[in-house]
Structure formats: C-alpha cells, structure tokens
Amino acid sequence: MLELRHVGKTFNPGTVNEKVALQAVDLHLDDGDFATIVGSNGAGKSTLFNAIAGAFVPDTGTITLDGQDITFQPDYRRSKVIGRMFQDPLKGTAPHMTIEENLALAFLRASGHTSPFSRITRADRALFAEKLSALGLGLEDRMKQPVGLLSGGQRQALTLLMATLVTPKLLLLDEHTAALDPATADKVLALTRQIVAEHHITCLMITHNMHDALTLGNRTLMMDGGRIVLDIGGEERRHMTVPGLLERFAQNAGHALDNDRILLSAEE
Amino acid sequence: MFTVATVLSALELGLIYALVAMALFLSFRVLNIADMTTDGAFTLGCAVSATAAVAGHPFLGLPLAMLAGAAAGFITAFLQTRLAVPSILAGIITNTGLYTVNLAVMGFSSNVPMLKTKTVFTAAEALLGEAAPYKLLVAALITLAVCAALILFLGTRLGLSIRATGDNPDMVRASSINTTFTVTIGLCIANAMTSLSGAVLAQYQRSADINLGTGMVVIGLASLIIGETLFGRGGLWTKAVAAVAGSVIYRFIIALALRANVPSECLKLISAVIVALAIAAPALRARAAFRRRRAQAEKGGAAHA
Numbered sequence: 001m002l003e004l005r006h007v008g009k010t011f012n013p014g015t016v017n018e019k020v021a022l023q024a025v026d027l028h029l030d031d032g033d034f035a036t037i038v039g040s041n042g043a044g045k046s047t048l049f050n051a052i053a054g055a056f057v058p059d060t061g062t063i064t065l066d067g068q069d070i071t072f073q074p075d076y077r078r079s080k081v082i083g084r085m086f087q088d089p090l091k092g093t094a095p096h097m098t099i100e101e102n103l104a105l106a107f108l109r110a111s112g113h114t115s116p117f118s119r120i121t122r123a124d125r126a127l128f129a130e131k132l133s134a135l136g137l138g139l140e141d142r143m144k145q146p147v148g149l150l151s152g153g154q155r156q157a158l159t160l161l162m163a164t165l166v167t168p169k170l171l172l173l174d175e176h177t178a179a180l181d182p183a184t185a186d187k188v189l190a191l192t193r194q195i196v197a198e199h200h201i202t203c204l205m206i207t208h209n210m211h212d213a214l215t216l217g218n219r220t221l222m223m224d225g226g227r228i229v230l231d232i233g234g235e236e237r238r239h240m241t242v243p244g245l246l247e248r249f250a251q252n253a254g255h256a257l258d259n260d261r262i263l264l265s266a267e268e
Numbered sequence: 269m270f271t272v273a274t275v276l277s278a279l280e281l282g283l284i285y286a287l288v289a290m291a292l293f294l295s296f297r298v299l300n301i302a303d304m305t306t307d308g309a310f311t312l313g314c315a316v317s318a319t320a321a322v323a324g325h326p327f328l329g330l331p332l333a334m335l336a337g338a339a340a341g342f343i344t345a346f347l348q349t350r351l352a353v354p355s356i357l358a359g360i361i362t363n364t365g366l367y368t369v370n371l372a373v374m375g376f377s378s379n380v381p382m383l384k385t386k387t388v389f390t391a392a393e394a395l396l397g398e399a400a401p402y403k404l405l406v407a408a409l410i411t412l413a414v415c416a417a418l419i420l421f422l423g424t425r426l427g428l429s430i431r432a433t434g435d436n437p438d439m440v441r442a443s444s445i446n447t448t449f450t451v452t453i454g455l456c457i458a459n460a461m462t463s464l465s466g467a468v469l470a471q472y473q474r475s476a477d478i479n480l481g482t483g484m485v486v487i488g489l490a491s492l493i494i495g496e497t498l499f500g501r502g503g504l505w506t507k508a509v510a511a512v513a514g515s516v517i518y519r520f521i522i523a524l525a526l527r528a529n530v531p532s533e534c535l536k537l538i539s540a541v542i543v544a545l546a547i548a549a550p551a552l553r554a555r556a557a558f559r560r561r562r563a564q565a566e567k568g569g570a571a572h573a
C-alpha cells in the first residue's frame with residue numbers, strides 16, 4: 001500500500017542550522033497495516049508524516065501509495081486519499097463554521113465529480129447525522145453550531161470523523177490524543193480503533209505511550225536520528241514487553257531512549 | 269433635521285457603496301486578507317462603466333466593470349499565491365499599477381464627464397417616470413441581488429472551501445482543497461463587487477474621476493465594522509445584511525457631518541479615525557480591563573499594608 005524508498009530530507013543544508021531530518025528511510029506498509037511509531041523528540045516522526053502528506057518534497061527517494069508515485073504530488077491532491085490528524089485539536093477543524101459545514105468540506109474529497117456550486121443536500125445531512133451519532137457524543141443534535149464551541153476532545157473526535165468520512169487509503173495520526181485529558185483520550189483512541197478496523201484503513205500512528213505502541217495495531221516502529229531503527233510485528237511483537245522494546249531500541253540506536261514522556265508512560 | 273432629499277441620497281449612496289462593504293466582508297472577514305486592491309478596483313469600475321456609457325452601452329458597462337475588477341483581483345491573488353508577495357504588498361502593487369490602467373481606460377484624461385449620457389438610472393427614469401424614486405430602486409435592486417448571490421454562493425461547496433481557507437488554512441490543505449485556487453476565486457469576486465460599486469456610482473453621479481476610489485478601502489471597512497458592531501451577531505445572512513446596513517448608516521453619518529458644517533475635505537480623516545478606533549476596540553478594551561485589575565490590586569495591597 002505505502003512504499004517509501006530511500007526518502008531523505010535535510011533542512012537548511014549548508015548552514016549552521018543544518019539538520020538531517022530523514023536519512024534514506026525505507027518503509028513498506030501492507031494493505032490494512034496499522035503501525036505505531038515511537039521515538040524521542042527530533043527523531044523524525046513528524047517529518048516522516050510531512051513527507052508522506054506532501055508538506056515538502058524529499059531531497060532523495062520516492063514515495064508510492066497504492067501503486068502510484070506521489071513523490072511530487074502537491075499536498076492538497078494527496079489529501080484526497082490521505083487522512084491526517086494532529087496533536088492540536090484546533091488544527092483539524094474550521095472554528096467559525098458549523099459542524100455540518102466542516103463535514104461537508106471533508107466530504108468534498110468524495111465528491112470530486114459534483115459541481116462546485118452544489119450545496120449540502122438533505123441526503124448529505126442524514127449521512128453526517130448518522131456518522132456523528134456513531135461517535136456517541138450527541139454532536140448529531142448540534143450540527144448547526146460552530147465548531148469553535150466544542151471541547152478539545154469533541155473537536156478531535158470530529159476531526160477523526162472528517163479524516164475518515166471518505167475512507168482514506170492511508171491515515172496518519174500524529175499523537176492525536178496527546179493533548180486530551182486521559183478519559184477523553186481513551187474515548188478518542190477507542191473510536192480510532194473502531195473506525196480503522198471497520199474500514200480496514202492502513203494507518204500510521206505516532207505515540208509517546210509505550211503501552212499503546214505495543215498493543216494498538218499490528219506493527220511497532222521506533223525512530224531515532226531520522227532513521228527507522230526498529231520494526232517489529234507478528235509473533236515477535238506479541239511477546240514483546242515494554243522493557244524488551246527499550247532494550248532493543250538501545251541495541252539498534254546505540255544509545256538509550258531519552259524521552260521523559262515516553263519513559264514515564266513505560267513505568268505506568 | 270434631514271430633508272427627504274438628503275435621506276434619499278444617503279440611502280442611495282449607502283446602497284451603492286454597500287457593494288464595497290460586502291466585498292471587504294468577503295476579503296477581510298471571510299478570507300482574512302486586507303485587500304489593498306480595493307481603491308484601484310473601485311476607480312477601475314468607474315472608468316470602465318463611464319467609458320462604456322459614453323460609448324452608448326450603460327448596461328454593458330456594469331458587467332464589463334465587474335470583469336475588469338475580477339481581473340485586478342486575479343493579479344493581486346497571483347502575486348500573493350504564486351509569487352509569494354506578502355498579501356498587503358500584493359494589493360498595493362496592483363493598486364499602483366491600476367492608476368495608469370484607469371487613466372488609460374478614461375482615454376488618458378483624469379475625468380470623464382457624462383452630463384448628457386444615457387445611464388442605467390436615466391433608463392429607469394424613462395421606464396418609471398420622474399416622480400418615482402427610480403435611483404433608489406436601481407441601487408437597491410443591484411445591491412440586494414448581489415448580496416443574495418453572495419450569500420447563496422458562500423453556502424456552495426466552493427463557497428465553503430473559500431470560508432475554510434480564511435478560517436483554518438491547515439485544515440483546508442488536509443481536506444484536498446487548493447488554497448491558491450480558493451484565494452484567487454475569493455479575491456476575483458471581491459474585486460468584481462468593488463468595481464461594480466464604482467461602476468454604479470459613476471453612472472449615478474454622471475462622472476468618473478481618477479481619484480474617486482481614494483480611501484475606498486477605509487470607507488468600506490468603516491461601513492463593515494459599523495454594521496458588524498450594530499447587527500453583526502449571527503449567521504451569514506445577518507453578516508452580509510449588516511454590511512449593507514453599515515454602509516447606509518455610514519452615509520447618514522456623513523450627511524449629518526456635512527449638515528453640521530464639517531468641511532467635506534475632513535471626511536476622509538473622520539473615516540480613518542472611525543476605522544482605527546473600531547479595529548483597535550478589542551485591544552483598547554483589554555487594556556482598560558488590565559488597568560482596572562491593576563488598580564484594584566494596588567488598592568487591595570494598600571489596604572493590607
């Protein structure tokens with residue numbers, strides 16, 4: 001489904017701020033794979049997502065999605081088939097527009113063939129209400145309210161719905177529950193699992209929670225210094241423990257993981 | 269304190285200039301871009317419409333003016349989306365270039381007198397008779413039609429995309445919308461409306477002048493903000509109608525000022541002050557609240573000591 005070959009990116013080359021963000025990353029995801037990604041700050045996790053989503057063109061390498069080379073495709077074109085969520089709940093929705101209007105925008109991806117002058121139809125509304133009620137947050141009764149009135153968790157759940165309203169070929173989740181309180185984070189994570197499983201979506205999820213990294217999905221990737229240093233799945237992953245994972249990381253990266261947030265989550 | 273004639277003319281001018289207020293509603297509020305093309309686009313509308321009317325095509329002059337305005341908006345949008353010129357500078361550059369274009373449209377003369385020229389207003393007079401408030405009807409018809417069209421448009425998929433572009437550009441790119449495209453369409457429509465306002469005004473006052481558009485962006489913003497302050501809470505309909513109402517109220521304020529013997533040369537300064545104060549209002553309020561809070565704390569501190 002997703003194939004990265006030797007994708008490399010250096011920011012500010014030739015200056016004192018030169019930063020090698022990705023070093024010839026190779027990654028292959030099969031259809032329906034759900035891989036979690038852990039790594040310390042600056043390991044290149046978000047840069048990897050930016051490369052896949054098209055925020056910049058990599059210096060080297062190619063990115064192929066579902067057999068199509070998307071290396072040079074602009075971001076708004078890729079987003080037709082790639083859903084993305086950020087840590088900041090404010091990033092995914094337009095605050096001054098209503099829930100219904102936000103959903104209509106997300107639905108645009110499906111409706112490439114309809115006229116740009118068409119309006120939200122009754123059928124659209126019924127579909128939105130049905131999808132909203134599946135979130136179990138009562139948002140289906142508030143479709144005419146501006147999104148700015150919603151809480152962070154509600155906005156993030158809405159963003160998740162928007163990212164998957166038209167089933168994407170790939171879903172990129174960048175610590176999308178990290179800014180939420182624990183109860184809300186659990187709820188959004190449960191919704192994520194449910195929606196990803198239901199639509200059989202190929203998914204990459206950055207997390208700082210070691211427990212989630214091992215239990216969610218079917219693969220765990222660890223990144224360090226712009227490289228993927230560990231990629232485990234299947235039987236090996238099922239028997240892996242958090243301390244075991246940290247040990248493997250230290251072996252492959254040549255140093256111990258030094259992110260407090262991740263280590264704290266490992267002790268829970 | 270007002271004669272019927274002054275009320276009528278304030279209403280007429282208010283409705284004509286309301287097109288600029290709605291254009292700024294689209295560029296400044298919806299797209300979140302301060303579009304400095306406005307002044308030049310207004311004059312461009314005047315020039316095109318006057319020249320067309322003098323050539324015997326007053327009706328054709330209006331859509332032609334809109335096309336010309338849209339072209340001006342396109343240039344500003346192109347500069348800022350494709351060539352990475354900062355948006356305010358992009359508008360100023362287009363505006364400067366338009367000065368020459370506007371003179372050229374008027375045959376390299378700084379004004380076009382059209383005393384005996386047939387206009388859309390004389391056509392309405394011929395149709396409705398001299399006694400009917402034909403000027404008001406024409407101005408109201410054009411402005412309300414454009415207002416309704418704008419609101420309907422903002423509810424379409426393209427309209428929603430344009431609104432989201434101003435509201436949250438991050439999200440828009442993640443929703444497969446090309447922001448270059450939405451900004452361009454938005455600025456074209458806004459400047460078409462501004463030009464239409466100039467086009468109607470030129471035929472209304474039977475003359476076009478190279479300086480008619482000077483300060484138009486500030487006058488339009490003043491109208492927009494007056495409307496928002498008085499009626500602006502609510503949905504799109506309310507907001508667009510508020511812009512129209514604000515423009516009419518602005519014209520009444522001007523009529524009042526003229527009646528109070530404020531020299532007409534001072535009006536631009538008054539508009540500038542209104543806009544500066546209105547846009548500064550949230551900051552001024554926050555400052556006042558901070559001062560109050562600090563004064564309270566100091567008083568409380570003194571009581572403790």
